[in-house]
Amino acid sequence: MSETALPDPDEIDHEHPDVTGGWLRPAVFGAMDGLVSNFALIMGVVGGSNADDTKPIVLAGLAGLAAGSFSMAAGEYTSVASQSEFALAQVEIERDEILANKRGETAELAAMFVEKGVDEETARDMAAQIHEDPEKAVRVHAREEFGVDVDDLASPMLAAVSSFLAFAFGAMIPLLPYLLGVESPWLAIALSLVGLFACGAVVTRLTARSWMFGGVRQLLLGGTAAGLTYLVGEAVGRSLA
Structure with missing residues (x-):
């Protein structure tokens, strides 16, 4: 293989963890929120109620699980939906700018590539090729300027359902013994x-x-x-x- 030949991607054998957290972060933190909040709620009711009567504990635990799960789901849905809507609004602004001022936006993209270490001539060629397709140019500008991948925006419904299930799972842990009859x-x-x-x-x-x-x-x-x-x-x- 010559010195200038690119390596075969299959020969590159190293992986990195998902540094953005992916599904793991919201799932674990949702379960942790449910566990901590319902554990504390149940212990508060245990401290203030008759030790021989577990009905208030079960009622409080179920109410805490339901209220927390629905609240988390609603909050996550609103948060992710708002974030996606804001990102798409910025993408539309960028699309209008690209269509109205192709030359200026091409030069702007070339300058971004230069800042990343690409030589000026190659950067101009890359930017010109990308701007031959306006939609491709919109995607590249969105990613380079404000870190948005228009093809990979988070789903509000998925975020809501995931948060609901994670919180409910965590909240069920301190409640489960009481549901099984353990006093x-x-x-x-x-x-x-x-x-x-x-x-x-x-x-x-x-x-x-x-x-x-x-x-x-x-x-x-x-x-x-x-x-x-x-x-x-x-x-x-x-x-x-």
């Missing part, structure tokens, strides 16, 4: 702490931290939130007794 809170506490550690450990796939650090950190944070809420519930329960 003692200790199983719910144990499952919740294990879930917190697992979520924290999985999140470290997106960072440079060790899984042990991430797991212990999330366990401490979530456990502290639940413990403090228990104390609040206990204090309120006493005041209402």
Whole structure:
């Protein structure tokens, strides 16, 4: 193979993790939100209610699961839809500029390529070839100028459904023992702490931290939130007794 020949892509054997988080980040953080919020809610009700009556705990847990899941779904749908609509609006502005001022936009794209290290003559040729197809030029400008891939915009419905399911899954963990008839809170506490550690450990796939650090950190944070809420519930329960 000559020195100037490009390598065969099949010979390049290295991979990087999905640094943007992909599906993993929203799924894990949605489950973590559900787990922490419902764990704390349930512990607050445990602290302020009669230990022999688990009905208020189950009711609060189910209400927290439903309210949190629907809230997360609605929030994610609105957020992703608004972001996509804003991105498409910017793309339309860019399309109008390209159609109205092809020469200026071609020069702008060439300058971007030069900034990336391409020599000036090659950059001009690349920009001219891209602008032969206006739609291709719109896609390239959108990606280069404001980081939008018009063919890969996030789906609001997918974001909403994913958030709903992830939150519901996390919220179900501290509630499950009570639904199975276990009256003692200790199983719910144990499952919740294990879930917190697992979520924290999985999140470290997106960072440079060790899984042990991430797991212990999330366990401490979530456990502290639940413990403090228990104390609040206990204090309120006493005041209402």
